[in-house]
Amino acid sequence: MATIQTxxxxxxQKQSLETFYRAFSDKNPNLLDEAVTSDWQDIPLAPGQAxxxxxxxxxxxxxxxxxxxxxxxxxxxxxQPNRAGVRARIVATHQGEIFGLQPTGKPVSIALxxxxxxxxxxxxxxWHLEDWFGMLHQIGAWSPAALPS
Numbered sequence: 001m002a003t004i005q006t007x008x009x010x011x012x013q014k015q016s017l018e019t020f021y022r023a024f025s026d027k028n029p030n031l032l033d034e035a036v037t038s039d040w041q042d043i044p045l046a047p048g049q050a051x052x053x054x055x056x057x058x059x060x061x062x063x064x065x066x067x068x069x070x071x072x073x074x075x076x077x078x079x080q081p082n083r084a085g086v087r088a089r090i091v092a093t094h095q096g097e098i099f100g101l102q103p104t105g106k107p108v109s110i111a112l113x114x115x116x117x118x119x120x121x122x123x124x125x126x127w128h129l130e131d132w133f134g135m136l137h138q139i140g141a142w143s144p145a146a147l148p149s
Contacts, residue, residue: 020126042128089110094106101141108138
């Protein structure tokens, strides 16, 4: 993963941001403890997800099983003091079940947009949007209807 280059965040905040994404790429949910506050808010929560880092950790193995080669590529960070917007991609191969869909062996690139707020050195809030419809299309599980002419 590339080092985050921005002068708007402190060195510790940049490290927290890098560690946050490394928790997924390194398949190590415990790295969240180094990146986020104990009362971190992940917005919106996934169905059945409990709040805080302890609520995210049980979900992560599902993604690691479905996408064992999962990597997060950070394309851009736009920051101001105590805030960062991240444009990134999840790149992986669909090798395990996800959302009830059997593995296809197809590569996926899932757009990821996140906005983080920091409380001192750690992430306190993350608003996120992933392109799951795009992922479903890439694995052949969903084909958008043609637009009317």
